[in-house]
Amino acid sequence: MKNWYKILSVLLILYTIFLGLLGSVPRLDILNETIRNLYYHVPIWFAMLFMMSVSIWYAIKYLLSSNAVHEVKSFTAAKVGFFLSIPGIITGCLWAKFTWGTYWTFQDPKLNGVAIGILIYMAYFILRSSITDELKRARISAVYNIFAYVMLIVFIMILPRLTDSLHPGNGGNPAFGKYDLDNNMRLVFYPAIIGWICFSWWIFNVKNRIAQLNLKLNDQ
Amino acid sequence: MNLNQISTLIKKEFLLEFRQKASLGGILVYVAATVFISALSFKGQIHTHEWNALFWVILLFASVTISSKSFLKETKGLGLFNYVYYSARTFIMAKIIFNMVLMLIISLITLFFYIWFIGGNIQNFSLFFITLALSSTGFAGVLSLMSAIASKANNNFALMSILSFPVLMPMVMISIRLSRQAIDGLSWSVSYDFLLILAALNVLVIMLANLLFPYLWND
Amino acid sequence: MINKIYFIAFLFAALVTNAQEATQPxxxxxxxxxxxxxxxxxxMAVIFLCVAAYLFRIDKKLKKLExxxxxxxxxxSVTDKEKKK
Known part of the structure; x- marks a missing residue:
């Protein structure tokens, strides 16, 4: 059964829609009912990070093998990751408006990390579109992709040391560990992550097959 | 990688740089003009934190300008000779070291102009100097690779800054933090952590540049 | 009668929420x-199911195209070979 993960993703996300809204959550000040956004906002970021890692994986594979198929996969994964960052950022902004009072703040390292990540991906797409020679384009954008990804990971790792975070778990805020201990929430949160990662892989799979068909047609 | 070859390459770079007085002088004028404009627009009323941020922004743009032309010369006949004669790693190491020295010199000149025109009171100057040295090493590592990439893509200055600004961000953030601590004159023990992170970041960047540059070189 | 039941239910709900407001978030x-x-x-479920079904259809069509x-x-390629012969 090749399509198991597609069905699994649909079932898991449906499950999170039902239990995420109907299940019981801890009653907390400020967060109130918005705590349920944890089931939708955070898994999308996980899926985006997963897609970025897939993109890097194929970029490395391309540099080692010089097979154009891998480079197309890497580019497609970057596009899917970039697409996922849009719902991620909008749900985050809405949540921030409700709990912190603003849509966007530069005080928070996670938000800054996300902004830099989006800038890096935009730079990657611009770089790719500015080179016309196909072989050259594949090689150069793969190199930039790998370098930028490493710097992004470094940025996300060191930034919390530089500034306090408004996100739970950093800088004196109540940690998510507190809610994670709530077994009801864990029961929805973990399936949500798996569901969204599978869903992003499905989108990646479809987009990649279209891109591979295009590649084949161009070769003929 | 060959140390002798690296040193000859660096010597050649410096020779070329000093022979072409226009390019080096251009950067000096650029830095002086930028600092002068900032001095005029702030009219002496500037707090230490803004002083610091402005200094790093000027330095960032100057660094990108310096390094953006470091692969310009390699696109023509000379590049072919280098390609045959030197290995990719030797070449990128020479570029990084050359850029590092150049950026350190330019950043000191910028600092000199900056203090002269705008004024400033750095309490812990040795920490400030170490921060400058470490950050110019890291900037050189990142920007050498980025200018190699930009030179393959039609050598566009806008592209160069688009590519390098987000990637430079972690270093800039740490450098700004460190230099702020130097200006405020905090004790060394506060800064050790950040100095260590910056040094580790430099090692990482130079290793990555060494690892990735051969793939750009061999096409 | 039904109206009355609704009214009582509503009252009860309002009471419950009020009681909780005093003590809890x-x-x-x-x-x-x-x-x-x-x-x-x-x-939400209907919207998501529609999107999923759409993706399934695209997947099917793509499969056919492939x-x-x-x-x-x-x-x-077979005809090419035949021509060469």
């Missing part, structure tokens, strides 16, 4: 008590 308890939350869940292309290339 405010939640959308009224929405739950009235059952309107099921509408939200149903709407198969077509594979058959085409194999047949064309």
């Amino acid at each position: 405010q939640m959308a308890d009224g929405m739950r008590a009235e059952g309107k939350i099921y509408v939200v869940v149903a709407v 198969d077509d292309l594979k058959n085409n290339t194999s047949t064309s």
Whole structure:
């Protein structure tokens, strides 16, 4: 059964829609009912990070093998990751408006990390579109992709040391560990992550097959 | 990688740089003009934190300008000779070291102009100097690779800054933090952590540049 | 009669939410008590199912296209070989 993960993703996300809204959550000040956004906002970021890692994986594979198929996969994964960052950022902004009072703040390292990540991906797409020679384009954008990804990971790792975070778990805020201990929430949160990662892989799979068909047609 | 070859390459770079007085002088004028404009627009009323941020922004743009032309010369006949004669790693190491020295010199000149025109009171100057040295090493590592990439893509200055600004961000953030601590004159023990992170970041960047540059070189 | 039952239910829900407001952070308890939350869940589920079904259809069509292309290339290569013969 090749399509198991597609069905699994649909079932898991449906499950999170039902239990995420109907299940019981801890009653907390400020967060109130918005705590349920944890089931939708955070898994999308996980899926985006997963897609970025897939993109890097194929970029490395391309540099080692010089097979154009891998480079197309890497580019497609970057596009899917970039697409996922849009719902991620909008749900985050809405949540921030409700709990912190603003849509966007530069005080928070996670938000800054996300902004830099989006800038890096935009730079990657611009770089790719500015080179016309196909072989050259594949090689150069793969190199930039790998370098930028490493710097992004470094940025996300060191930034919390530089500034306090408004996100739970950093800088004196109540940690998510507190809610994670709530077994009801864990029961929805973990399936949500798996569901969204599978869903992003499905989108990646479809987009990649279209891109591979295009590649084949161009070769003929 | 060959140390002798690296040193000859660096010597050649410096020779070329000093022979072409226009390019080096251009950067000096650029830095002086930028600092002068900032001095005029702030009219002496500037707090230490803004002083610091402005200094790093000027330095960032100057660094990108310096390094953006470091692969310009390699696109023509000379590049072919280098390609045959030197290995990719030797070449990128020479570029990084050359850029590092150049950026350190330019950043000191910028600092000199900056203090002269705008004024400033750095309490812990040795920490400030170490921060400058470490950050110019890291900037050189990142920007050498980025200018190699930009030179393959039609050598566009806008592209160069688009590519390098987000990637430079972690270093800039740490450098700004460190230099702020130097200006405020905090004790060394506060800064050790950040100095260590910056040094580790430099090692990482130079290793990555060494690892990735051969793939750009061999096409 | 039904109206009365609704009224009592509403009163009860309002009472419950009021009692909780005094001691605990405010939640959308009224929405739950009235059952309107099921509408939200149903709407979200329907939207998501539509998107998923659409993706499934695209997947199917793509599969067909891939198969077509594979058959085409194999047949064309066969004809090429025949021509060479």
